[in-house]
Amino acid sequence: MLSVTPDILTDLPWGQLLVNGLALGSLYALTAFGIVLIFKTTRVITFAQGETAMFSTFVAFTLLTAFQLPFAVAFVLTMLFAGVFGALIERVVIRRISTTTVLNPVIVTVGLSLILLGAAGWIWGYEIRTFPDPVVGPPFHLGTVVVSQLNALIFLVTLVLMTVLFAFFRFSPTGIAMRAVAENRMAAQLMGVSIGRMNALGWGMGTAMGAVTGMLIAPINYLDPSMMGDVALKAFAAAVVGGLTSLPGAVVGGLLLGIVDSVVGFEVPELRNTIAFALIVLVLVVRPGGLLGRHETKKV
Amino acid sequence: MTGQFSRMENRSVPRAALVVPLLVAFLLTACGPASTAPGATTTATTAPTTAPVVPGVTDTEVVVGSWGPQDGPAGAYGAIDRTLDAYFKMINDQGGINGRKIRFIYENDSYQPAKTVAAVKKLVEEDKVFALCGGLGTAHNAAVMDYLVSNNVPHVWPATGTTALAVPLKKNIYAVQLNYTTEATLATQYALDTMGTKKIAVFYQNDAFGKEGLDAVQAELKKRNLPAATGVSYETADTNFSAQALKLQTSGADTVILYAVPKPGGSIIAEMGKIGYAPKLLSSSVINDPSIFQLAGTAINGMLIEAYLPAFDDTSNPKIVEYQAFMAKYASKEQIGGFTEAGYAYGQVFIEALKRAGKELTREGFMTNLDKMQNFTGSLVPSLSYSPTDHAGVKAAYFQAAKDGKFVTVTGFITLK
Incomplete structure (x- = not known):
């Protein structure tokens, strides 16, 4: 099965x-972007992103x-819902827990994920449903390469969101304030930035990013309470590989893992996760910061 | 999570755990080898003056257990246990069997063999089930097989087609479903002889279920001196199958045989469609349910799916009319389809076995009488026979074609060449 021959480079449909x-x-x-955003603003590693x-x-x-809303309308409304939902989680739960140990937020977010899993199963049931395709029609052909309409939409949405977010963090006062909070909470606070508002905003935006992933992957992976398990794990790994504190790092990590998934899944599907996570360990050994x-080194 | 789907009643039965092994030993000697004529429904044993203590059996109740996924990649199979539960409710409404009502407990293992082990231990040791019916999955049955054999718990119609159920023979395990080796061999023969297939690829689950399918395809090809099929596997935790679809396409196969459960099976068909790859498709009976049409989309049209029970929508068959009437009354929330049809049939066979075991219900008597079942046609299974040396179940199947959201029967029953 594992046929690593010299002509592997030409054999594969790269x-x-x-x-x-x-x-x-x-x-x-x-998804990883959302995890990093939440981490940067609130210093909480969320395990509830999926x-x-x-x-x-x-x-x-x-x-x-x-x-029966059109997809675009439902898409925007869901992003808004997720934004409010994330901000509420921050306001009601995250803000109140002590972050003196790393473990508290971990347990709370793991707990949140289990609560949401159970709640979704209770409300909507565990059966596997098909999620409406946002785009239908014949795929695009680039030479021998086929790009399904859904994949094209995924590229488009990712590109647009990344551009908007880049501009937001670069040019808008709120974006700059969020970056300031991430850099130095104390200094930001002294400059008059409301830490609480920025934290809620970070959670809201991070959660909305996850929602976008969910809506774009559900047409492929189907809809059921366990749908995000694998994706969230990979996104988490992507965030860590990228460096957890770096938004571009999350993007690079995500794309890298996607390609590894695709190539290894083609050649040796049973080793897909093994090789992906071996790579992560390797990256972290060579570059501890991602x-x-x-x-970050702390002075004692 | 386990127990969430169990129906528990506050009914404690005095049990003397130490007595049970002694009793089993006593019964083993008391029954001896079956010497009565086939078809006889004599009670298995002459009880001593005090009623014997049999796990899960009182004068008014018999406890039956099962396991299967109610969520996860194979969650669609959950309908089997839910239908079986409804079937036993119907039997209870009709007064039960030999004066006993059936208390059915089914556990959710999320299609994870590790959870199956815990679920079965709970069923056997805490719930003290008399027998199991319909425990689902190949790897899952394998995980508990030694345990069930050493505890001598009868298991009627495990929901899998693994050959390991009946080869070698296990005294307490009664397979019904056509085994995957026969099924995959039939698919390969049909593809090569009738569909004009030149090159086969197999999309299979990377465990004992999928591998049995793959191995049977390869064996048939080897027998004919044809090149081996390309095997493309998936893990049950996988959710994205675009890479596998591409691998199947680049294999150059004109026919793909599927040994996959509903979610990955539906997904790979859809993914192949998306990249414009349209091979001839054949599938194991494990996705024989209308739920697959939603998952797979239009790319499934033309796929051949094996079946060993009559078509669930063939209302010219009086047995199917009966099944559909039952569904309307007792399981109206479930879909008419291959999975609920299977659950209904499991119930029929189990109840027949229980009837034949008689009033003095013991595990040994239950099995001795089931071993005498010959050409039983009173269930949806066309004909079912067992003997003390053969617990393999059905040996024939037919092909259905997927067409615009329906299955159309395209062949009669076929057996191995």
Whole structure:
């Protein structure tokens, strides 16, 4: 099965593997971006990113089927819902827990993910549902490479979101304030930035990013409470590989993992996770701060 | 999570755990080898003056257990246990069997063999089930097989087609479903002889279930001196199958045989469609349910799916009319389809076995009488026979074609060449 021959480079359908990998990687990147955003603003590593995304996707499903809204409308409404949902989680739960130990937020967010898993199962059931395709129609052909309409949409949405977010953090006063909080909470506070508002905003935006992933992956992976398990794990890994403190790092990590997933999944599918995580260990051994992160050392 | 789907009643039965092994030993000697004529429904043993203590059996109740996924990649199979539960409710409404009502407990293992082990231990040791019916999954049955054999718990119709159920023979395990080796061999023969297939690829689950399918395809190809099929595997935790679809396409196969459960099976069909790859498709009976049409989309049209029970929507068959009437009354929330049809049939076979075991219900008597079942046609299974040396179940299947959201029967029953 594992046939690593010299002509492997020419044997593989690289173009197609790359397109598939980048599409999957874009989704990992969006989720990872949310994780990093939340970490940077609130210093909490969230393990609930997958489940908030799943829950939001069920909300989108309800808007699409019960209310028969057009996809674009449901998409925007769900992003808004997820934003409020994330901000509420921050206000009601995260803000009140002590972060004196790293373990508290970990347990709380793991707990949140289990609560959401159970709640979704209770409200919508555990059966596997199909999620409406946002785009239908014949795929695009680039030479021998096939790009499905959904993959094209995934690229488009990722590109637009990343550009908007880049501009937001670069040019808008709120974005700059958020970056200031991430850099130095105390200094930001002294400059008059409301830490609480920035924290809620970070959670809201991070959760909305996850919701986008959920809505774009559900047409492929189907909709059920466990739909985000694998994706969230990979996104988490992408965030760590990228450096946890670096937003571009999350994107690079996500795309990288997507491509690894695609190529290894083609050649030796049973080793997909093994090789992905071996790579992560390798990156962290060689560059403890991640690909684009800063290695933070504390002075005793 | 386990127990959430169990129906628990506050009914404690005095049990003397130490007595049970002694009793089993006593019964083993008391029954001896079956010497009565086939078909006889004599009670298995002459009880001593005091009623014997049999796990899960009182004068008014018999406890039956099962396990299967109610969520996860194979969650669609959850309908089997839910239908079986409804079937036993119907039997209870009709007064039960030999004066006993059935208390059915089914556990959710999320299609994870590790959870199956815990679930089965709970069923056997805490719930003290008399027998199991419909425990689902190949790897899952394998995980508890030694345990069930050493505890001598009868298991009627495990929901899998693994050959390991009946080869070598296990005294307490009664397979019904057509085994995957026969099924995959039939698919390969049909593809090569009738569909004009030149090159086969197999999309399979990377465990004993998928590998049995793959191995049977390879064996048939080897027998005919044809090149081996390309095997493309998936893990049950996988959610994205675009890479596998691409691998199948680049293999150049004109026919893909699927040994996959509903979610990955539906997904790979959809993914192949998305990249414009349209091979001839054949599938194991494990996705024989309308739920697959939603998951797979239009790319499934033309796929051949094996079946060993009559078509669930063939209302010209009086047995199917009966099944559909049952569904309307007792399981109206569930879909008419291959999975609920299977659950209904499991119930029929189990109840028949219980009837034949008679009033003095013991595990040994239950099995001795089931071993005498010959050409039983009173269930949806066309004909079912067992003997003390053969617990393999059905040996024939037919092909259905997927067409615009329906299955259309395209062949009669076929057996191995």
